[in-house]
Amino acid sequence: GDSVTQMEGPVTLSEEAFLTINCTYTATGYPSLFWYVQYPGEGLQLLLKATKADDKGSNKGFEATYRKETTSFHLEKGSVQVSDSAVYFCALNRRNTGNQFYFGTGTSLTVIP
Amino acid sequence: EAGVAQSPRYKIIEKRQSVAFWCNPISGHATLYWYQQILGQGPKLLIQFQNNGVVDDSQLPKDRFSAERLKGVDSTLKIQPAKLEDSAVYLCASRGTSGDRRTGELFFGEGSRLTVL
Numbered sequence: 001g002d003s004v005t006q007m008e009g010p011v012t013l014s015e016e017a018f019l020t021i022n023c024t025y026t027a028t029g030y031p032s033l034f035w036y037v038q039y040p041g042e043g044l045q046l047l048l049k050a051t052k053a054d055d056k057g058s059n060k061g062f063e064a065t066y067r068k069e070t071t072s073f074h075l076e077k078g079s080v081q082v083s084d085s086a087v088y089f090c091a092l093n094r095r096n097t098g099n100q101f102y103f104g105t106g107t108s109l110t111v112i113p
Numbered sequence: 114e115a116g117v118a119q120s121p122r123y124k125i126i127e128k129r130q131s132v133a134f135w136c137n138p139i140s141g142h143a144t145l146y147w148y149q150q151i152l153g154q155g156p157k158l159l160i161q162f163q164n165n166g167v168v169d170d171s172q173l174p175k176d177r178f179s180a181e182r183l184k185g186v187d188s189t190l191k192i193q194p195a196k197l198e199d200s201a202v203y204l205c206a207s208r209g210t211s212g213d214r215r216t217g218e219l220f221f222g223e224g225s226r227l228t229v230l
Contacts, residue, residue, distance in 0.1 A: 089156070101146070101219055105155045
C-alpha cells in the first residue's frame with residue numbers, strides 16, 4: 001500500500017545551519033506530495049506541496065523537489081531560524097484512492113541560537 | 114476565512130469511560146477526516162467522510178469508536194469505552210472541493226488531546 005518514510009529525529013541545529021529532512025514514498029501512480037509543519041501547541045499546517053514529477057514546492061525559505069526517479073521529496077532550507085523549531089511531516093495523496101492522505105512519522109527540529 | 118474548529122482542546126478521563134469530540138470544518142468543505150496522533154507518531158486516519166457518507170473507516174476500531182456527520186457539516190467522534198492506549202491527540206481536517214484552487218490541501222484543527230488514566 002501507499003506509505004511515506006521520513007528520517008527519524010530529533011534534529012538539533014544551530015541558527016543559520018543548513019537543513020535537510022529526507023522523505024521517500026511508496027505509491028502506485030502519481031501522488032501529490034506535501035510537507036506539513038506542526039508548531040508547538042498548534043495543529044498541522046501546510047508548508048509546501050508538489051503535484052507532479054520535477055515540481056518544486058517552496059514556502060518561507062523551505063524547498064522540496066518531487067523526484068519520481070528516486071521516489072523522494074526531501075525538505076531543505078539554507079539557513080534555519082529559531083522560529084523554525086517544529087515537527088515536520090511528509091505526506092502523500094492520491095486522488096484515485098478516495099483522496100486519502102498518508103503521513104510519515106514526523107521529524108522534530110530544534111534550532112538553537 | 115474561519116478555520117477548522119475542534120472541541121474540547123483537552124480531556125482527561127478514566128479507562129472505560131466515554132468521551133466525544135466535535136469538529137466543525139471550513140464552510141463548504143465536503144470532505145472531513147478524523148486522525149489519531151499518538152505521541153511521537155504521524156497522524157493515522159480513523160475515518161473519512163464525503164458530505165455525510167463514509168468513504169473510508171477501515172482503521173476505525175468499531176467496537177469502541179464511532180463517528181457521524183449527520184448533515185454533511187460538523188462531525189462527532191465518540192469513544193466508548195476508552196482504553197489507556199486511546200491516549201492521543203484527535204485531529205480533524207477538512208478538504209476543499211474540486212474547483213477550489215487549494216483543493217489538494219488539508220486544513221487541520223488544533224486537535225483534542227485525550228488522556229486516559
